[in-house]
Amino acid sequence: MDLAESGIFEECGVFGCIASGEWPTELDVPHVITLGLVGLQHRGQESAGIVTSDGYGLMPTIRTHKLLRHGVGLSTGSDSEMITQLLAYTPPHERDDSPDWVARIKNLMKEAPTSYSLLIMHRDVIYAVRDPYGNRPLCIGRLIPVSDINGKGKILGLKKLSTIEKEIPNGYLEVPKGRNNSETEGWVVSSESCSFLSIGAVYYREVLPGEIVKISRQNVQTLDTVPRPGGDPVAFCIFEYVYFARPDSIFEGQMVYTVRYRCGQQLAIEAPVDADLVSTVPESATPAALGYAAKCGLPYVEVLCKNRYVGRTFIQPNMRLRQLGVAKKFGVLSDNFKGKRIVLIDDSIVRGNTISPIIKLLKESGAKEVHIRVASPPIRYPCYMGINIPTKEELIANRPEFDDLAKYIGANSVVYLSVEGLLSSVQEGMKLKKQKIEKQENIIQENGNGLKYFEKHGHCTACLTGDYPVELQW
Numbered sequence: 303m304d305l306a307e308s309g310i311f312e313e314c315g316v317f318g319c320i321a322s323g324e325w326p327t328e329l330d331v332p333h334v335i336t337l338g339l340v341g342l343q344h345r346g347q348e349s350a351g352i353v354t355s356d357g358y359g360l361m362p363t364i365r366t367h368k369l370l371r372h373g374v375g376l377s378t379g380s381d382s383e384m385i386t387q388l389l390a391y392t393p394p395h396e397r398d399d400s401p402d403w404v405a406r407i408k409n410l411m412k413e414a415p416t417s418y419s420l421l422i423m424h425r426d427v428i429y430a431v432r433d434p435y436g437n438r439p440l441c442i443g444r445l446i447p448v449s450d451i452n453g454k455g456k457i458l459g460l461k462k463l464s465t466i467e468k469e470i471p472n473g474y475l476e477v478p479k480g481r482n483n484s485e486t487e488g489w490v491v492s493s494e495s496c497s498f499l500s501i502g503a504v505y506y507r508e509v510l511p512g513e514i515v516k517i518s519r520q521n522v523q524t525l526d527t528v529p530r531p532g533g534d535p536v537a538f539c540i541f542e543y544v545y546f547a548r549p550d551s552i553f554e555g556q557m558v559y560t561v562r563y564r565c566g567q568q569l570a571i572e573a574p575v576d577a578d579l580v581s582t583v584p585e586s587a588t589p590a591a592l593g594y595a596a597k598c599g600l601p602y603v604e605v606l607c608k609n610r611y612v613g614r615t616f617i618q619p620n621m622r623l624r625q626l627g628v629a630k631k632f633g634v635l636s637d638n639f640k641g642k643r644i645v646l647i648d649d650s651i652v653r654g655n656t657i658s659p660i661i662k663l664l665k666e667s668g669a670k671e672v673h674i675r676v677a678s679p680p681i682r683y684p685c686y687m688g689i690n691i692p693t694k695e696e697l698i699a700n701r702p703e704f705d706d707l708a709k710y711i712g713a714n715s716v717v718y719l720s721v722e723g724l725l726s727s728v729q730e731g732m733k734l735k736k737q738k739i740e741k742q743e744n745i746i747q748e749n750g751n752g753l754k755y756f757e758k759h760g761h762c763t764a765c766l767t768g769d770y771p772v773e774l775q776w
Contacts, residue, residue: 314438314688315345317497318421318428319445321488322519325357325426329445329488334501338490341497344548357426381688385420388413404525407431407514411528416537416772417687419509421491428517430491434530435537435771436511437687437762439553441495442522443503445488489517494551505552511536535760537771539687543728544678545586545649546689556731559589564727565677565719566593566647573717574598575673578642583660584608584632590677591647605644605664607633628659640668643714650678651707651716652691654698658711665712674711676718680704683768691765721766728761 317338321327335352355361388410396402403424417437422429432440490498495505509515512528530536539546542553549559566589580595580602582588595602609631644664651657651674661672680699685691694700703710719727764770 314419315339315342315493316419316421316440316491317342317493318423318430318491318517319488320428320490320517320519322445322486325519327488331488334445334488334490337501338492338497341500341548342493345493345546353423355423355425361423361425381418385410385414385418389422403429404514408526408528411512411514415531417539419493426519428489428491429525430509430513430515430517432509432511432513434512434528435534435762437537437539437771439493439538439542439547439551440509441492441552442506442509442515442517443490443492443495443498444486444506445490445501445503447485447487448502450485489522491517494547496548496551499550508554511538531772534771537760537762539689540724540728540761540763541678541689541765544724549589554732560731561728562587562589562649562677563593564730565724566590566595567597568723568727569647569675569677569717569719570594570597572720572723573675575645575675575715576643577645577671577673579603579605579639580645580647581605581639582647583657587647587649587677590649594645594647594675594677600645603638605635605639605646605669606660607635609633628663632660632663634663634667636667639664641670643671643673644669645673645675646713647675647677649676650681651676651698651711651718652681653696654703654707654711657713661712671714672712674708674713674716676716678719679721679724679766680718681765683765685765686770686774687762687764689765721763724766725761725763 317335319329319331319334319338321329321331332352332354335354339350339352353361389406391406391409396405401424403422407422407429411431411434414433416433416435418431418433419438419440420429420431422431430440430442432438489506490501490503491509492498498505506522510527512530514525514527516523516525538554543558543561544565547553547558549557549562551558569590570593577600580591580598580600581604582591584604584606585608592602594600646661646664648657657674661674664672681691681697682694682699684694691697698704698707708714708716762771
C-alpha cells in the first residue's frame with residue numbers, strides 16, 4: 303500500500319555519525335550522514351536537516367537554551383522543539399557553566415516517557431536515547447573499511463556465529479571480542495539498520511528501551527537506563543513490522559521481511575480460500591503474499607507491474623487522467639490471471655479507497671474472482687505516539703460499510719489477520735532466539751539474568767485494540 307494514499311504518515315527518522323580515533327579524520331562524516339538519511343526516506347520526506355561539529359563549537363540546543371533563558375519561546379509546532387525546551391531546563395543541582403547532560407536527559411525521559419528516539423550532539427560526543435517504552439526504534443552500527451566488506455555486505459574473515467553468541471549484563475547481544483579484527487572507522491546511529499549497508503557499516507546492536515548511550519571517538523558506553531513507570535511492559539510499535547519499516551531492517555533480533563513472511567503464513571492458516579494463485583499490489587505486501595502462497599500451496603504470480611516513474615504527488619492536469627488513476631500507476635499482466643481466481647494480499651486497508659479500483663481493474667482484465675486477504679488487523683483507533691492516522695470516522699473499520707466490506711470494495715471476500723495472529727508472527731522469531739540461547743547452558747551460567755532482554759519485550763497495539771501503553775492525559 304502507498305502510505306500517502308492510506309493517509310497514514312510517520313515523520314520520525316534520525317541518523318548520526320561519529321569518526322573514531324584522532325580528529326581531523328579522513329572519514330567524510332557529512333556524506334555518510336547524507337547517505338544514511340537517504341536510507342530512511344521511507345520514514346518521512348517533508349523535512350530534513352543536518353548539523354555537524356568539529357568537537358569544539360556550540361550546538362543548536364545550547365543556543366536554544368540561551369534564547370529560552372532570555373524569554374524567547376517556541377517558534378514551530380515541532381515536537382523536537384518541545385524536547386529541546388525540556389533539555390534546556392536546568393536541573394536544581396546543576397551549575398550554569400557545566401551542563402549535566404545525563405541529568406537533563408533523564409529529566410526529559412521522566413517528563414515524557416514516550417514516544418521518541420533521540421540523537422543529541424554535544425561537542426565531541428553523541429548521546430543516543432530511546433524512550434523507556436521503546437515505542438520507536440533506534441540502533442547502532444559500526445563503520446568498517448570498505449575492503450573488509452564483500453559484495454553481499456558481510457564482514458570478510460568473520461567466522462560463523464553458531465554457538466558462541468554472548469549475552470552480556472546490559473541485556474543485548476553482540477559478537478564476542480576477538481571474533482572480528484576489522485578496524486572501526488566510526489560509529490553510526492539510525493532509526494533503522496537498513497541504512498547501514500550503503501555506508502559500509504555493520505549492525506552492532508539496538509539501543510534498549512530507556513537506555514542513554516554515549517558514543518565518542520573512543521567507544522560506545524551505556525550511561526544509564528531509565529525505568530518505565532510502575533513496571534509497565536515495553537511497547538514497541540507493532541506497525542513498524544507491518545509496513546513502516548523497510549523490510550531489510552532488523553528489530554528485536556529479527557529481520558522485518560521475515561516477520562512479514564510469517565504474517566502471510568499465519569493469514570493462510572486463519573483465512574484459507576479456494577483459489578488458483580496468490581498475488582499482491584506491488585510491493586510492500588510481497589513478503590506476506592509469498593508466505594501466504596507457500597503455506598497454502600498456491601503459486602505466487604504477479605498480476606500487476608508498477609510504473610515506477612509516477613510520483614506520489616503527481617498532479618493530474620485534467621479529469622480524464624484523474625479518472626484513469628490506478629491504470630496510470632499499474633500495468634496489468636492479464637495473461638497471468640485471465641479466467642483465474644486471485645487471492646490478493648494487502649498489508650492494510652485503512653480507508654478502502656485505494657483497493658477498490660484495483661479490484662475493478664483486475665476483474666475487467668479477466669480475473670474470475672478476487673479475494674482480499676489483509677496481513678494486519680483492522681485499524682480502529684487513533685495513535686497518539688507519533689503516527690498521523692486518519693480520524694476515527696475516516697477509518698473504514700469504524701464505518702457502516704465495514705459490515706459488508708467485500709461488497710463495498712467489489713471483492714469476492716475480505717479477511718484481516720487477527721491481532722493474536724499478528725502478535726504471534728512478530729514474537730515467534732524472538733521465542734526461537736530465546737530457545738537458542740537457553741540451549742547454551744554455559745553462557746546462561748555465566749549470566750543468571752541472561753534472558754531478561756527477551757522477557758521484557760512487548761508491543762504496542764493501541765491503534766488496533768485501543769489499549770494504550772500510557773494513560774492519556776488531556
